[in-house]
Amino acid sequence: MPRVVVLIPAYNERATIASVVHQIRDAAPGYDIAVINDGSRDDTAAIVAGLDGAVLLDLPCNLGIGGAMQTGYIYALRQGYDIAVQCDADGQHPVDQLERLVGRVLDGTADVVIGSRYVADTGYQPSFVRRLGKSLLSRWVDALIGGGVTDTTSGFRAMNSRAFSIFAHSYPEDYPEPEALVILHRHGLRVAEIPVRMLPRQGGESSIRPHSALYYMVKVALAIFIDLFRHYRPHTHPDAEQHEEQS
Amino acid sequence: MDANSIGQDGFYLVHRVGLLFASVLLVVAVLELVRRGYLKERYALLWLFASGACLLLGLFPQLIVYLSNTFGFQYLATVYVFSFLFLIAIVLAFSVVITQLSERSRTLAQELALLEQRLRLLEKERR
Numbered sequence: 001m002p003r004v005v006v007l008i009p010a011y012n013e014r015a016t017i018a019s020v021v022h023q024i025r026d027a028a029p030g031y032d033i034a035v036i037n038d039g040s041r042d043d044t045a046a047i048v049a050g051l052d053g054a055v056l057l058d059l060p061c062n063l064g065i066g067g068a069m070q071t072g073y074i075y076a077l078r079q080g081y082d083i084a085v086q087c088d089a090d091g092q093h094p095v096d097q098l099e100r101l102v103g104r105v106l107d108g109t110a111d112v113v114i115g116s117r118y119v120a121d122t123g124y125q126p127s128f129v130r131r132l133g134k135s136l137l138s139r140w141v142d143a144l145i146g147g148g149v150t151d152t153t154s155g156f157r158a159m160n161s162r163a164f165s166i167f168a169h170s171y172p173e174d175y176p177e178p179e180a181l182v183i184l185h186r187h188g189l190r191v192a193e194i195p196v197r198m199l200p201r202q203g204g205e206s207s208i209r210p211h212s213a214l215y216y217m218v219k220v221a222l223a224i225f226i227d228l229f230r231h232y233r234p235h236t237h238p239d240a241e242q243h244e245e246q247s
Numbered sequence: 248m249d250a251n252s253i254g255q256d257g258f259y260l261v262h263r264v265g266l267l268f269a270s271v272l273l274v275v276a277v278l279e280l281v282r283r284g285y286l287k288e289r290y291a292l293l294w295l296f297a298s299g300a301c302l303l304l305g306l307f308p309q310l311i312v313y314l315s316n317t318f319g320f321q322y323l324a325t326v327y328v329f330s331f332l333f334l335i336a337i338v339l340a341f342s343v344v345i346t347q348l349s350e351r352s353r354t355l356a357q358e359l360a361l362l363e364q365r366l367r368l369l370e371k372e373r374r
Contacts, residue, residue: 036360049367056367057360063353071357078361173353 002082004031007072010089011038021054027095038068070171073164085158093156097196101158110192111163115156141178145185152178266305273298
């Protein structure tokens with residue numbers, strides 16, 4: 001029986017976190033759950049600490065979604081999980097699809113499987129600016145990684161230990177999802193996608209504000225562009241941290 | 248001698264004195280900051296280099312003439328351009344330092360969260 005952990009990054013998600021954890025426990029009773037509290041200013045951490053069957057990783061300050069997710073990947077690696085699933089805390093991700101995502105990873109046809117909003121049969125309608133930014137970016141990222149992914153910004157994804165041990169070592173800081181795909185591709189991992197129907201937020205606020213859509217696009221484009229010139233050595237064990245000279 | 252008088256080498260005395268004064272002030276300030284532990288030697292070297300450059304230009308203003316002729320600037324423009332380039336270099340170096348620091352603080356925060364979780368688990372088991 002493969003060990004699966006669902007990683008949920010949470011920033012000020014007091015309204016939804018408990019119900020998301022409960023839904024996941026009901027939908028996939030065999031999976032472990034770890035909530036990464038990203039320095040929330042509300043009582044998200046206290047709520048999670050009081051829940052049965054969810055591990056709390058409580059960051060002392062707000063690192064942003066990238067730093068929070070990476071904490072989860074490091075946890076998955078050190079606990080020796082086979083599969084890690086990334087899932088939002090706001091209830092947008094359909095947890096009844098978790099086992100479908102994980103199944104695709106387990107059958108060995110892909111190292112990472114993304115639950116995609118844009119593949120036919122979804123009920124998700126983002127704003128115009130965000131849709132434009134995302135579709136341009138998605139197309140570019142998709143071209144870079146050789147096609148097959150239409151929703152590069154989806155944060156609903158399952159992966160095997162090969163993938164999350166890379167992420168435990170290096171993961172983009174903000175708006176990490178598209179860049180993370182390029183990193184995986186550069187390491188020679190296979191990414192697949194299945195359609196899922198996203199749900200409206202159940203509460204809380206989106207971490208991407210409308211006016212930051214431009215920054216989002218430019219930053220991710222730059223990061224991906226520079227990444228193309230980065231030299232990837234054969235992957236070393238993430239726990240073997242590099243030793244920098246001490247000042 | 249009037250401070251605004253022009254010396255034999257064609258330089259305002261006040262500029263030379265100003266440069267010398269600035270360089271001495273900078274050296275004293277930097278050394279004092281290092282002594283009090285507010286500034287690391289590593290970055291102090293950058294600023295000592297800057298004050299060294301000021302000192303050199305104050306003592307040998309002909310250097311400015313030489314640079315001006317080489318690059319085709321007015322002599323005051325030369326001073327500005329080189330100060331500006333130096334500041335750009337320092338700010339870039341600081342951006343690198345900030346990046347390193349934020350990487351480290353991220354790692355520390357992550358390790359803290361992971362350790363705290365293990366601690367909580369241990370405490371629960373002991374009870």
